[in-house]
Amino acid sequence: MKPYWEKLKDPRWQRKRLEVMQRDDFKCVWCKSDDSELHVHHGFYRRGAEPWEHDDGELWTLCRKCHDHATQLDECMRSVIGRMRPSQIYILFFIVAAFKRHIQKIDVDPADFGEWADAFDPFIQSLPQFESEIVNMLNKGRIN
Numbered sequence: 001m002k003p004y005w006e007k008l009k010d011p012r013w014q015r016k017r018l019e020v021m022q023r024d025d026f027k028c029v030w031c032k033s034d035d036s037e038l039h040v041h042h043g044f045y046r047r048g049a050e051p052w053e054h055d056d057g058e059l060w061t062l063c064r065k066c067h068d069h070a071t072q073l074d075e076c077m078r079s080v081i082g083r084m085r086p087s088q089i090y091i092l093f094f095i096v097a098a099f100k101r102h103i104q105k106i107d108v109d110p111a112d113f114g115e116w117a118d119a120f121d122p123f124i125q126s127l128p129q130f131e132s133e134i135v136n137m138l139n140k141g142r143i144n
């Protein structure tokens with residue numbers, strides 16, 4: 001089996017990488033920089049999948065700085081989740097799914113906390129809707 005760095009030389013990855021960068025207009029999707037070294041970030045790695053076998057929606061063009069930041073955030077998030085009980089992760093999943101649905105409707109500047117606060121308020125307001133879903137799961141004994 002080829003090491004990962006060698007797989008990134010594969011023409012199938014090179015093509016996929018170019019397609020993602022074209023979709024993202026050759027700009028970092030985080031800081032919008034277009035004058036620095038660009039990387040294509042895997043949002044996650046699907047077990048057994050080659051780097052080029054990931055869906056476009058799992059790949060993001062990032063500058064080196066934002067790619068490093070995204071990788072650190074990913075590791076940090078995994079360490080937080082890794083210390084949670086599986087039942088807590090189950091609940092977190094619903095919160096994240098609700099957040100994903102909410103955030104897809106808006107385009108928030110990550111550097112503008114005022115904008116974030118405005119965007120989060122309706123999300124926080126919508127969370128009680130998910131409470132009954134979570135309580136139902138707990139009552140069915142699906143999580144403990």
Ligand SMILES: [Zn+2]
Binds near residue numbers: 065
């Ligand atoms: Zn960037």
